[in-house]
Amino acid sequence: MEVNRLAQEAVYRGNIVKCQVRLCAALPVMLTVAVAYRASTPRFQVGEKVRIGWDARDGRLLSDAAKRSSQDVVENHEAGSASLRVTSAADRMLILSS
Incomplete structure (x- = not known):
């Protein structure tokens, strides 16, 4: 999967960078x-x-429901607050919807 979008937010925190993009102009979904x-x-x-x-x-x-039970995963992997969150751990990604 791959998307090319404009960066809505860029946050550099030590050795982690968070980038937020809007997936679709018609939908209020951020990645x-x-x-x-x-x-x-x-x-x-x-x-x-x-x-x-x-x-x-x-x-x-x-x-x-899965998101609520996985909230600790989101916090531990520096996910930002958005409608859709992606966290990266090694070579795995976890996508959570709200």
């Missing part, structure tokens, strides 16, 4: 990605077009 940041990683700015991708086999879309 927040938290990934490891290295000095060699290019910095991006709000309004800049970014490409976010992940292996579809590594994604999990969960219901609201």
